[in-house]
Amino acid sequence: MNHFRDLIGQDTILTHFKNALEKDQVSHAYLLYGEKGTGKHSAAYLFARALLCEENRGKAGRFEPCNRCHSCKMALSGNHLDIITVTHEKASVLAVEEIRKQVINTIGEKPYGPRKIYIIPDAELMKDQGKNALLKTLEEPPSYAVIILLSRNKEDMLATIISRSVCLPTQPVKTEAIQTYLVDKCGIPESKAYLPAALAQGNLGKALYLAQNEEMGEFMEDLISTLRSAPNIGPLKASEAAKNASAKKEFSETRLDMILLWFRDVLFLKAGGHSSDLHFMEELKTLSGQAEFYSFTDLNRILRMAEKTVSRDYYDINYELSMEQLFLSMGVPKT
Ligand SMILES: [Zn+2]
Incomplete structure (x- = not known):
């Protein structure tokens, strides 16, 4: 997704990110939570790109990433050095070692640009050890750091992590909105868009998969x-x-x-x-x-x-x- 306006049905996140960017009031930690396929990843990467976009820098009122500057291009190709996506080797667990190696041990190194953004997918797979390790970083993050946790639900996070993060839910998207998106944005004929939209049950990612x-x-x-x-x-x-x-x-x-x-x-x-x-x-x-x-x-x-x-x-x-x-x-x- 290239623009915040593509983030259909996610008004809470959209409004919050737009305000944060326009007013330059960016938190050090975010928790985006909601079912798989409801747009957590898209929202996180859009926000990261917008934060680092060279065209947006120092310009009040801008929030969409330009998708043309060097920073945006690097981000779109997945090679931006200041956007770090935390990965995990085991499918079922996000081990504390991964959090240490990929976040805690590198967060002190200054970014190349104005900010350093950590995106942590599957955050619900962290055990208490991992969550506690991360909590220490969230308590005193470097000024340039932004940590975005993506989780299927909010309850799996520690109350202490929740209290230090801006928590934003993703919502299931209405079938009609998904259908319109498939037709208008993906060029899928209207007669072929309804079934994937209905089967997806609010999950835009699933609809795209079913349709494409x-x-x-x-x-x-x-x-x-x-x-x-x-x-x-x-x-x-x-x-x-x-x-x-x-x-x-x-x-x-x-x-x-x-x-x-x-x-x-x-x-x-x-x-x-x-x-x-x-x-x-x-x-x-x-x-x-x-x-x-x-x-x-x-x-x-x-x-x-x-x-x-x-x-x-x-x-x-x-x-x-x-x-x-x-x-x-x-x-x-x-x-
Ligand atoms: Zn840009």
Whole structure:
């Protein structure tokens, strides 16, 4: 993201950063918290870039980074020496050694520019030792230092860290706002934007992934094609579909979300809902056909089955079996 205005739906953060930059009232510590994909990283890097932008320096009222100066270019390429992103080797923990090595031992070295910015993603993975080590730095930070913690939630931080930080939440973004973003900013056709926006459930990062990832696109096409012929699914096709599903377990969440949305669309049409409110707008003809084919009882049964499958664990060893039952439930022998 190149501009603060791209940070859609994050008004709290936007307003705060804009004020801080315009009035040059920058805190030494920030805690950005919210679900994965709600824009914590984008917000942190935008803020860092804006703080270091050569065009902004000494100019009151400016807050957007110019994206053209040397500093902005270095930052955009990920090579800015005064923006340090703390990494961790183990996926499940941000060890105290990493905090010492990457933050505490280097923060005393003067920056090349006016500020030195530390961005600490996955801050919730710090153990108490790491948090305490960081706290000491937060108590007496060098004047040039800005530390931005990114965490999925606020509760996982020590109260003493929270009290020394400006805490800013990221919010889930409204489906309509995500849809507009996909169409206006990413050039995705309107008819193809609604499904990723709906599936993303407020998570812009997820929407972008669903809309732009090629493998995901193919997966979604495949599943839609299976759903188109849902009423004709027999034991053979159900078993085949379940095998495919099991081979691509990583798409489990999206798969079940899509199945739920599909049959909710069918039910919605059957109940007399308007076609412009469908998730699968391009499938109107097929959905209408299925709305006539299935009875209310059928649809409720399929939806209940799908909901039950959703609540099962991703690592369930019976994943293939439960998917097979779900697909099988879609095929209704008409007498
Ligand atoms: Zn710049």
